[in-house]
Amino acid sequence: ILNQRYDAVEALMTDDRYLDLREHLKAITDIERIVARIGLRSARPRDFARLRDSLARLPELKADCGAPALSYLTQRIASFDELLDVLNRAIIEQPPVLIRDGGVIASGYDAELDELRDLATGATDYLNALEQRERERTGISSLKVGYNKVHGYFIETSKADGDQVPVEYQRRQTLKNAERYIIPELKAHEDKVLTAQAKSLAREKALYDGLYDHCLPFVDGLQQSASAIAELDTLCAFATLAVEQNYCRPALVEQSGLLKLSQARHPVIERLSDEPFIPNDLAMTDKRRLLMITGPNMGGKSTYMRQAALIVILAHMGCFVPAREAEIGFVDRIFTRIGASDDIASGRSTFMVEMTETANILHNATSESLVLMDEIGRGTSTYDGLSLAWSVAEQLASKLDCLTLFATHYFELTELAERLENSCNVHVEAQEHNDHIVFLHTVAEGSANRSFGLQVAKLAGVPNNVIERAKRKLTELEQQPNSPQMEIPLSETTTPEPTVDPLREALEALDLDQMTPMQALMWLNEQRKKH
Known part of the structure; x- marks a missing residue:
């Protein structure tokens, strides 16, 4: 499936085919959402109009997807000529938001409507004729026919002409300067018009409900087509990204535990940063399953790890990746322990959150997982933190055999590369000049020999007197023979296996729900003889 998507992205990039398709896709609405509303009979008039306009663009969309690599998508996009014909005849070009007041169904769709x-709109001609006739008959020049929602149709005259009003006029309303009347002929016409309007609206609503019935047989086909269009839209976005950002097609291999990236970049930071992004290589194989990453703060350790995870995710989506070359093996899951944050609502400290996430990784990661660990153990004492970091790294490399990127400031952990066959050291480079640090953001083999913590603190704006005091204290600590780095014994490369207790294993294997009290006593007696 992934190689099929890579082929499709390449086809879209050829002759900039993705540009024409993007114009078609912009005119296509969210068909899947509209179909869901139709299924629930809650679609609005403009939903039908958008569906009509979208279906009209499908032939052009399919025609521009002529490449063989896109055929698996075009085969899923059906033609809906019958439904399109119904919607073209039924819905006006720009319908109102709601069907409540009518005006949605187009003229010519239904003869009765x-x-x-x-009949309802023809009332104007009749009323004009009636007004002219009554003026001539009564000789009242101020006479006019009007309408309001309270009194309906009426004949209005000024009070000055009150003595000329015929006796058959029935007074309906008296105003300050006018009188309003009704005559049997006008009342009969009012009943006919109002009835026609009500019937027209009822007929229109019935026809609108009928559109749901017209659409329901096409729901499955519309959903399949919408899914294919959505995938095509995604692939067009991938092609746009690959062309504009110079992404490469990754090579997928069936071998697990392989991740080789040449000139890899972080897809987000390179877009947001004003400075040119420094690409780096990454090589993880069976003999390099644990990379211990050291270097100064702000040197780029976290970025280096995150870009590797993002590239793996992009590749498993079917997208090209930000690198010159990429060779990626099978990865079942990605686990991360990055950042520092507490959970006050749950009463968990920063270190507790860190350990909880670490425990989840150790319980669930497999040999096909990619694990990112950033500065494990920094939230507690030096002894505890270093011991935990060492043990976790050892477990990941020796027992779980994961692909692991492990960033740390504990330089003692770099000894793992000498003790474990599948571990090695890399570091992010930095240079110090006149007591100032320059971050190179390049990753090189081997371990770092300094963390440049004081230089980073100075760069952050920590007062000079604090920096100078820290330098003196650092010198004192480094000269002490019992410094933490020298005291912590880390000679063991593997954790001894826990002693197996046969009695405990036998007890855990019992099915107590299926035992009677007598059987339990007999079992205890047998175990007492054995042990």
Whole structure:
């Protein structure tokens, strides 16, 4: 599947085919969401209009997907000529938001609805004729026919013309300067018009409900087409990214435990940073499954680890990756322990959160997992932190055999490269000039010999008197024969296996729910004789 997606991305990049497809995709709405609303019979008039406009773009979209590598997508995009014809005839070009007040169904779609609409809208011509006739008959020049929602249709005259009003006029309302009347003919027309309007709206709502029934047989095909269009949209985004950011096609291998990246970059930081991003290589094989990463703060250790994980994720999505070359083996899961944050709501300290996440990794990681560990053990004492970091790194490399990127400031951990066959050291480079540090952001083989903590503190704006006092204290600590680095015994490369207790194993193997009290007593007697 992934190689199929890589082929599709390459096809989209050829002759900039993705540019034309993006224009078609911009005009296509979220068909899947509209189909869901149709299934629930809650779609609005503009949903039908958007569906109509989207279906009209599908033939052009399929025509521009002519490459063989895209055929697996175009085969899933069906044609909906019948449904498109119904929607073109049924829905006006720009329908209102709701069906409540009508005005959604197009003229010519239903003869009965057109007849009712003509009757309702034709009232204007009739009223104009009635007004002109009554003016001539009564001789009242101020006479006019009007309408409001409270009193309906009425004939209005000024009070000055009140003596000319015919006796058949029935007074409906008296105003300050006018009188309003009704006549039987106007009342009959009002009943006919209002009935026509109500019937027109009821007929339109019935036709609108019928559109749901027209669409329901096409729901499955629409959902499949929407899924294919969504995947095509994603692949177009991948192609755009690959062209604009110079991504390469990764080579996937079936071998697990392999990750080789040449000139790899962080896909987010290189876009956000104003400075040119410094690419780095990464090589993880069966003999390099644990990389112990050392170097100064702000040197780029976390970025180096994160970009490796992001590249693996992108490759397993079917996307090209930010590197010159990439060879990636099978990775089942990615585990991370990066950053420092507490969980006040749950009453967990920073160190507790760190250990909880570490425990999850140690319990669930496999030999096919990629693990990122950033400065494990820094939240507690030096002895405890270093011991835990050593043991965790040893467990990951020796027992779990994961691909592990392990960043640390405990330089003692670099000894693991000499004790474990599948471990090696790398470091991020930095240079010091006139008591100032320059970060090179390049990764080289071997371990770092300094952390440059004081220089980073100075760069952060810590007062000079504090820095000078820290230098003196550092010199004192380094000269002490019982410094923490010299005292911590880390000679053992493997943790002794716990002693197996046969009695405990036998007890744990019992199915107590299936034993009677007598059987339990007999079992205890047998064990007492054995032990």
